[in-house]
Amino acid sequence: MKLFEYEAKDIAERFGIPRPKGMVVETPEEARRAFESIGGPVALKSQVLVAGRGKAGGIRFADSADEAYRVAEALLGSEIKGEMVSKLLVEERIKVKRELYAGFVINRTSKRYSYLASTEGGVDIEEVAERSPEKIVRGDVDPLRGLREYEARYIARRMGYRGRQLLELGAIIKRLYDIAVSYDGELIESNPLVETEDGAFVAADMKLIVDDNSLFRHKEYEGRAKMAGPEMTPLEARARASGLAYVDLEGYVGIVGNGAGLTMATLDLVKEYGGEPANFCDMGGTATIERMIEAIEIVLSNPRTKVLLMNVLGGIIRCDEVAKAVVRIKEKMGFAKPMVIRLVGTNEEEGKRILSEAGIDSFDSMEEAAMKAVELARGA
Amino acid sequence: MAILVDAxxxxxxxxxxxxxxSFHTRLLKQYGTxxxxxxxxGKGxxxxxxxxxxxxxxxxxxEKGVNASIVFVPAQFTKEAALEAIEAGLSPIVLIAxxxxxxxxxxxxARAGEKGVTIIGPNTPGVISPGLCKLGIMPAHVFEKGVVGVASRSGTLTYEIAAGLTKAGLGQSTCVGLGGDPLVGLSFIDVLELFKNDEETEAVALIGExxxxxxxxxxxxxxxxxYPKPVVAYVAGRAAPPGKRMGHAGAIISGRTGTAESKLEAFKRAGVEVARKPSEIASKLREALGSP
Incomplete structure (x- = not known):
């Protein structure tokens, strides 16, 4: 779960990382007052979660209280890459000498946090890493020992700093790590971390992504986990609220499977046979009838779906329960869209009997089922 | 003699x-584990x-001289349970949650690494050496003793593929579910290394995503x-878009990293036979093993 910039900065501040003076506003009038209280040129930053808000016009500047009012009026309620702006962070404009990058990310290969730091901040760090890898300071942190202060200072040293600056930057890097560990951060970064004209360091931007699986120990965000994210379609939001793994795609063959790998393989087969999947929907290995029905309903309610392809390999999930779910859906929604069901595993015979009594064919082979679904969708 | 778990x-x-x-304890005992x-x-x-x-x-x-563990506690408590098993030196430790x-x-x-303990998972169906030991939650009937070693990042897809192998007359030496999380104990390399030195294993199937x-x-x-033994690979997720988690926490294309194309290309460069459909794994393995 990605936090808003102002939330990440509030956390940073509590950990002792300097940030620009600023406040969150929700109306143009508040923006005017924020300008007056800051008392100088400000940046008005849209609080959205989509990436690339700067290029999309989500960050603007004001040199007077009236201008702050007008800019806030224009930004609030507008959409940045489809995400509605309801809050702005109004901040003092800092005098930049140099833009740095500092962050920690979970490294899947070393199975540790990796730190990344660079004196080439303010841009996409992956690009810097590719273009000039010598400009990046990186390494891993021992998870049992944690990042030590001397290691953080060594990172600052390798970025070229000495004296008071080395101590200050080292402290900021150490605190970024402490936040990552305290908040189960999948990623924490300050980009840019600004070196000001008077030689201080200020976190001009801040990003923190909290591991969704850790929310049980971050109660303040728990409620948000089931809420729709800004990049979600309405069906993705509905599926999330029901605890289903669902992703909307561009095609027309609706897909429900059990297990992530099996469901992905089903999508791939549909493509292999010349069709296009409308979605990914994994109802999980332990779905109840209610959950199966919800999954099927979501997929069928997608207007792009022409055919439903269901692929179930029963284990803990029983085939007779799957069949009952399908029949219940058929009774409820009628048969507006054809269904192709592949059903094997626990209580397979009973499941197939229930389906055939309801006039629904089922397949043993997922490949035959995928082929049939593509054929029907193309004829539809 | 199979790998990781045996008689x-x-x-x-x-x-x-x-x-x-309790449910799986019954199934494990039924299997002969x-x-x-x-x-x-509190319930001792x-x-x-x-x-x-x-x-x-x-x-x-x-009291009982146990040497391996399967952990069924919920995700929130898995760390505590795993650390307790690591300190006691049990290996492998299967983390189901x-x-x-x-x-x-x-x-x-990190702690397991220090103590030289093998962790399988988390988010794994576990490991099975058919006929010898099942340390997992997989449906046992789809597996059969044989010469193919299987390593996989997924659950139900592994059952699908194992069933296909068994049907084609290709039994398995050991099937290892690596787990669907971003960080898991065993990598494909670890398992390849074990299969390399396992006399029972004549060919390897890798199921990636x-x-x-x-x-x-x-x-x-x-x-x-x-690598001295034939390897056949399958990679799920060719139809997956970037930036979206496909069911598993670890199944996500981030930037340019993690695409199916990159994985398939890498396997082809390594001379690994790549199956485009799950059912092709069995036929490609039969070819590689010179079975009719």
């Missing part, structure tokens, strides 16, 4: 009194399916070691 594996079930723990003890803090002295329950792992080790925080996994794996670069690393390892 000498003496199993502890952690979280044995829970719904999952030597389940010698269970733990459930009772028994589940005829298996004695202890409060602590240490007692189970001292889905939803373990990555930071917990990081600490579990999008996310991370474990498949690319495996391909490099195969080239570097001039």
């Amino acid at each position: 000498n594996t003496k199993v502890l079930v952690q979280g044995i009194t829970g719904r999952q723990g 030597k389940v010698l003890a269970g733990t459930s803090p 002295g009772s028994d589940v399916e005829g298996v004695p329950v202890y409060d602590t792992v240490r007692e189970a080790v001292e 889905e939803g373990v925080p990555v930071l917990d996994s990081m600490q579990i794996l 999008i996310g991370g670069n474990a498949e690319e690393a495996a391909a490099e390892y195969i080239i570097k070691t001039n």
Whole structure:
């Protein structure tokens, strides 16, 4: 779960990382007052979660209280890459000498946090890493020992700093790590971390992504986990609220499977046979009838779906329960869209009997089922 | 002699009194796995399916001599249970739970590394050496003893593929579910290394998926070691868009990393036969093994 910039900065501040003076506003009038209280040129930053808000016009500047009012009026309620702006962070404009990058990310290969730091901040760090890898300071942190202060200072040293600056930057890097560990951060970064004209360091931007699986120990965000994210379609939001793994795609063959790998393989087969999947929907290995029905309903309610392809390999999930779910859906929604069901595993015979009594064919082979679904969708 | 688990594996079930723990204890015993003890803090002295329950792992080790563990406790408590098993020196330790925080996994794996303990998972169906030992939750009937070693990042897709192998007359030496999380104990390379030295295993099937670069690393390892046994690979997620989690926490294309194309390319470069459909794995393995 990605936090808003102002939330990440509030956390940073509590950990002792300097940030620009600023406040969150929700109306143009508040923006005017924020300008007056800051008392100088400000940046008005849209609080959205989509990436690339700067290029999309989500960050603007004001040199007077009236201008702050007008800019806030224009930004609030507008959409940045489809995400509605309801809050702005109004901040003092800092005098930049140099833009740095500092962050920690979970490294899947070393199975540790990796730190990344660079004196080439303010841009996409992956690009810097590719273009000039010598400009990046990186390494891993021992998870049992944690990042030590001397290691953080060594990172600052390798970025070229000495004296008071080395101590200050080292402290900021150490605190970024402490936040990552305290908040189960999948990623924490300050980009840019600004070196000001008077030689201080200020976190001009801040990003923190909290591991969704850790929310049980971050109660303040728990409620948000089931809420729709800004990049979600309405069906993705509905599926999330029901605890289903669902992703909307561009095609027309609706897909429900059990297990992530099996469901992905089903999508791939549909493509292999010349069709296009409308979605990914994994109802999980332990779905109840209610959950199966919800999954099927979501997929069928997608207007792009022409055919439903269901692929179930029963284990803990029983085939007779799957069949009952399908029949219940058929009774409820009628048969507006054809269904192709592949059903094997626990209580397979009973499941197939229930389906055939309801006039629904089922397949043993997922490949035959995928082929049939593509054929029907193309004829539809 | 298979890898990781065999007839000498003496199993502890952690979280044995829970719904999952007790249900699977029955299935494990039915399969013939030597389940010698269970733990459930506060419930020591009772028994589940005829298996004695202890409060602590240490007692189970001292009294029953268990040497491996399968952990059924919920995700929030997996770290504590795993660390207890690691300190007692059990290996392998299978972590079934889905939803373990990555930071917990990081600490579990680091400590296991220090103690030389093998962790399988989290978010795994476990490991099975057909006919010898099942240390997992997989439906046993789809597996059969044989010569193919299987390593996979997924659950149900592994059952699908194992069933296909069995139907084609290709049994399995050991099937290892690596787990669907971003951080897991065993990599494809670790398992390839074990299969390399296993007399029972004549060919290997790798079942990968999008996310991370474990498949690319495996391909490099195969080239570097001039891997002596035929390998067939399948990668799920060719139709997956970037930036979206496809069910598994680890199945996500981040930027340019983790695409199916990159993995398939890497395998091809390493001379690995790539199956485009799950059913092709069996036919490609038959060819590689020279079976009719």
